[in-house]
Amino acid sequence: MGEIKSDKILIITTISNSYPGADAVGQSHLEYDPDTYIIRLPDPVLLPEDFYLKAYSKGIAGIIVMSSGSDCPYEGAYERLAQRVQKIYDKMKENGISISRLKLTTICTVCKAAFLKEIKGMRENIEKLKAVKDAS
Amino acid sequence: MTDKSAEQSRDFYRQDVKVGVYVCHCGGNISDIIDVEDVARDLSDYPGVSVSRNYIFMCSSTGQGLVEEDIRTKGINRVVIAACSPALHELTFRGTLERAGLNPYLYEHVNIREQGSWVHKSNKKAATEKSKKLIRAAVEKICRQNPLEAIRVNAARSIAVIGGGVAGMSAALSLGRQGFNVYLIEKENRLGGKLNSLWKAYPSEEDGEKTLEELEKDISSLNNINIYLESEVKKIDGYVGNFSVEIVKKGSPEKIKVGALVITTGYVHYIPFEGEYAYKTTKKVVTLPDFIEMLKDDEKNGSLKNVKSVAFIHCVGSRQNPSLDKPQKDEKVNDYCSRTCCTSALFRIKQLLEKYPDKKIFDFYRDIRTYGLQHESYYEELSKKGVLFFRYPEDTRPQVEVKGDKLEVKSKDILTWNEEVSVEVDMVVLLTGVMPADISVIVDDLKLPIGSDRFILEAHPKLRPVEVPNLGIYIGGTAQAPMDLLEAAYGGKAAASKASMLLSKGEISLDPFVASVNPELCDGCEKCIGECLYPGAIVMENGKAKVIPALCKGCGACAAVCHTRAINVAGYSLEQIDAMVEAISKE
Numbered sequence: 001m002g003e004i005k006s007d008k009i010l011i012i013t014t015i016s017n018s019y020p021g022a023d024a025v026g027q028s029h030l031e032y033d034p035d036t037y038i039i040r041l042p043d044p045v046l047l048p049e050d051f052y053l054k055a056y057s058k059g060i061a062g063i064i065v066m067s068s069g070s071d072c073p074y075e076g077a078y079e080r081l082a083q084r085v086q087k088i089y090d091k092m093k094e095n096g097i098s099i100s101r102l103k104l105t106t107i108c109t110v111c112k113a114a115f116l117k118e119i120k121g122m123r124e125n126i127e128k129l130k131a132v133k134d135a136s
Numbered sequence: 137m138t139d140k141s142a143e144q145s146r147d148f149y150r151q152d153v154k155v156g157v158y159v160c161h162c163g164g165n166i167s168d169i170i171d172v173e174d175v176a177r178d179l180s181d182y183p184g185v186s187v188s189r190n191y192i193f194m195c196s197s198t199g200q201g202l203v204e205e206d207i208r209t210k211g212i213n214r215v216v217i218a219a220c221s222p223a224l225h226e227l228t229f230r231g232t233l234e235r236a237g238l239n240p241y242l243y244e245h246v247n248i249r250e251q252g253s254w255v256h257k258s259n260k261k262a263a264t265e266k267s268k269k270l271i272r273a274a275v276e277k278i279c280r281q282n283p284l285e286a287i288r289v290n291a292a293r294s295i296a297v298i299g300g301g302v303a304g305m306s307a308a309l310s311l312g313r314q315g316f317n318v319y320l321i322e323k324e325n326r327l328g329g330k331l332n333s334l335w336k337a338y339p340s341e342e343d344g345e346k347t348l349e350e351l352e353k354d355i356s357s358l359n360n361i362n363i364y365l366e367s368e369v370k371k372i373d374g375y376v377g378n379f380s381v382e383i384v385k386k387g388s389p390e391k392i393k394v395g396a397l398v399i400t401t402g403y404v405h406y407i408p409f410e411g412e413y414a415y416k417t418t419k420k421v422v423t424l425p426d427f428i429e430m431l432k433d434d435e436k437n438g439s440l441k442n443v444k445s446v447a448f449i450h451c452v453g454s455r456q457n458p459s460l461d462k463p464q465k466d467e468k469v470n471d472y473c474s475r476t477c478c479t480s481a482l483f484r485i486k487q488l489l490e491k492y493p494d495k496k497i498f499d500f501y502r503d504i505r506t507y508g509l510q511h512e513s514y515y516e517e518l519s520k521k522g523v524l525f526f527r528y529p530e531d532t533r534p535q536v537e538v539k540g541d542k543l544e545v546k547s548k549d550i551l552t553w554n555e556e557v558s559v560e561v562d563m564v565v566l567l568t569g570v571m572p573a574d575i576s577v578i579v580d581d582l583k584l585p586i587g588s589d590r591f592i593l594e595a596h597p598k599l600r601p602v603e604v605p606n607l608g609i610y611i612g613g614t615a616q617a618p619m620d621l622l623e624a625a626y627g628g629k630a631a632a633s634k635a636s637m638l639l640s641k642g643e644i645s646l647d648p649f650v651a652s653v654n655p656e657l658c659d660g661c662e663k664c665i666g667e668c669l670y671p672g673a674i675v676m677e678n679g680k681a682k683v684i685p686a687l688c689k690g691c692g693a694c695a696a697v698c699h700t701r702a703i704n705v706a707g708y709s710l711e712q713i714d715a716m717v718e719a720i721s722k723e
């Protein structure tokens with residue numbers, strides 16, 4: 001796995017919950033890191049394990065998966081997703097990618113503070129990884 | 137050959153594709169922060185893009201006219217609109233494409249307002265650069281989009297309404313009046329649900345019995361409403377337009393075919409555990425529904441005459457805390473507010489004091505939540521009439537003890553700086569909350585989403601009220617959340633109007649965002665079937681997987697496990713998503 005040079009954060013959202021949640025943040029005019037890119041899907045459960053590894057290899061620095069959690073309209077999808085994320089963590093380790101670059105969380109249509117916190121947290125993770133690299 | 141055409145000729149997708157990109161100013165909402173002209177200029181050079189414009193209001197008729205004109209005169213066959221949230225205008229622009237004769241799904245929306253200008257105000261340059269990347273990603277996605285056709289299925293013009301309380305009766309009546317064939321299924325031997333036991337209900341003080349008789353009369357005047365009493369649903373299968381419902385009516389089984397389902401199965405009262413606030417250790421501790429029965433009885437028999445003092449305790453079985461309260465069978469406590477108990481109790485105290493002004497009333501509450509127009513007036517009126525209110529802290533519970541023929545209620549009171557108060561009374565009324573009726577057969581068969589409070593989860597409170605993600609299934613009344621009679625009736629009617637819109641044409645057109653299989657890539661491994669969350673949505677046919685569109689909900693769980701990428705959700709293929717990420721990654 002090559003070195004991740006960019007600072008880009010990919011945010012995977014759901015049509016039913018976290019995307020409207022991101023809209024709610026906007027409607028409140030709350031600011032956040034602009035190097036963030038939201039993708040809207042029916043549910044992140046549709047992304048295979050290799051999607052994540054490919055994204056890192058393309059230079060994405062961090063991925064936040066904002067699922068709908070217990071409010072998920074697709075019963076059972078969250079459990080599948082959580083299991084998949086565990087497997088992705090294993091593969092990330094195998095490929096020398098820090099698992100702090102991937103975060104699975106649940107965001108609802110009004111979770112504004114949580115949305116902002118997740119972005120801040122991922123940015124901090126990326127900065128920490130950069131600092132370690134710079135120091136070594 | 138220019139760089140652009142060289143790249144195009146290498147790119148299979150773009151050979152026939154002409155993308156129109158439209159960047160909206162939204163008055164100044166977007167353009168005050170994002171340099172929309174720069175964005176449109178940048179995109180005009182992007183491979184596959186034939187037209188790139190910016191305009192002050194894309195959603196206006198002139199803005200939409202620009203798109204229509206480009207489709208008609210410039211041969212634009214894919215459209216990307218960068219504007220406000222798709223929640224507001226996705227349908228608007230699908231209509232624009234349709235009017236110009238283009239398949240409405242050959243359009244992608246980019247949100248550069250709620251997720252752009254409004255959240256990156258202090259970094260205009262970064263907001264502008266980000267917009268360019270997101271629009272490029274959308275172009276990549278739409279280049280890989282085939283026209284989609286709405287899925288059409290025939291639909292029976294009949295509807296099953298399950299649960300015959302006020303919500304179900306209102307739904308059935310509304311559907312019956314529109315000429316649909318309605319099956320109203322009620323497990324008890326009479327319709328009405330809790331209306332049977334509310335007696336004179338707030339706010340109108342009208343007798344529930346009278347309201348019920350009127351509803352029953354209206355329903356029985358329509359011969360297209362088939363009432364099934366003492367009937368329970370044993371099994372449901374099928375899909376939107378074609379559900380099959382097995383009912384057991386008074387012991388004998390029957391099967392009906394319906395196009396849609398309205399679920400109005402309501403609630404059950406919380407029953408306190410033995411010993412909870414001394415419940416069941418003495419007959420003097422009663423629940424709020426018991427107390428309503430007593431008031432009703434008192435009207436004829438004066439049975440409450442000798443009760444001189446009563447204490448009411450709020451939030452019993454509601455707003456619980458796992459460290460203080462005993463959980464239900466599923467190991468969860470009821471952490472939600474039951475919403476109607478505060479108003480109901482204050483209204484019943486008012487009724488009691490109107491007849492017996494000298495009775496001593498003590499009210500132990502956590503919060504008084506009298507939501508609803510003018511319901512707060514019950515509290516104001518009772519305060520003036522001498523009812524003593526105590527507010528107990530969230531992390532404690534009032535204690536009830538039997539003391540001879542009296543009951544002692546002790547509690548901390550926030551209103552007097554946590555002073556310990558104690559009163560002796562003849563009766564304690566527990567404001568017991570509500571829980572959804574047990575409808576596990578229906579939930580399991582239909583795979584209904586259930587919230588953490590166990591009530592049926594609405595697909596979206598604003599965008600898809602009274603719907604669940606499963607098409608053709610609508611919910612109304614307290615099966616969805618605690619609410620009062622009027623709201624339950626409105627909920628039932630709202631569910632009815634959604635069902636009638638769906639079935640009015642005898643044919644249903646469904647969104648095309650479901651999975652489909654490319655048979656050339658499928659090797660028949662059946663992994664997708666194992667991963668699919670909805671039984672029957674994927675079947676095997678001639679050694680290849682095949683999706684039944686009306687059963688597929690489009691979650692995409694199957695796509696993630698297909699090793700050949702044969703199965704994909706229309707509009708969200710993995711190839712499209714990979715291409716978007718590629719575009720975002722590029723500097």
Ligand SMILES: Cc1cc2nc3c(=O)[nH]c(=O)nc-3n(C[C@H](O)[C@H](O)[C@H](O)COP(=O)(O)OP(=O)(O)OC[C@H]3O[C@@H](n4cnc5c(N)ncnc54)[C@H](O)[C@@H]3O)c2cc1C
Nearest residue numbers: 299301302303323329330337338402403613614619620621
């Ligand atoms: C203590 C208390 C007092 C209240 N007082 C008032 C008041 O004064 N004014 C007011 O506006 N609101 C009041 N409410 C609220 C009111 O009771 C509800 O809003 C209303 O009754 C809800 O109607 P519903 O049709 O949703 O549910 P329900 O009345 O519960 O009806 C549901 C029906 O579905 C049936 N059912 C359940 N499962 C099945 C199944 N599997 N198959 C077939 N049938 C099934 C049930 O038997 C029932 O008949 C009060 C609530 C409480 C708890």
Ligand code: SF4
Nearest residue numbers: 451454474475477478
């Ligand atoms: S309505 Fe009042 S008594 Fe009922 S749970 Fe809510 S706050 Fe408690």
Ligand code: SF4
Nearest residue numbers: 658659661662664698
């Ligand atoms: S997982 Fe893919 S290859 Fe296997 S049966 Fe399903 S569609 Fe075919």
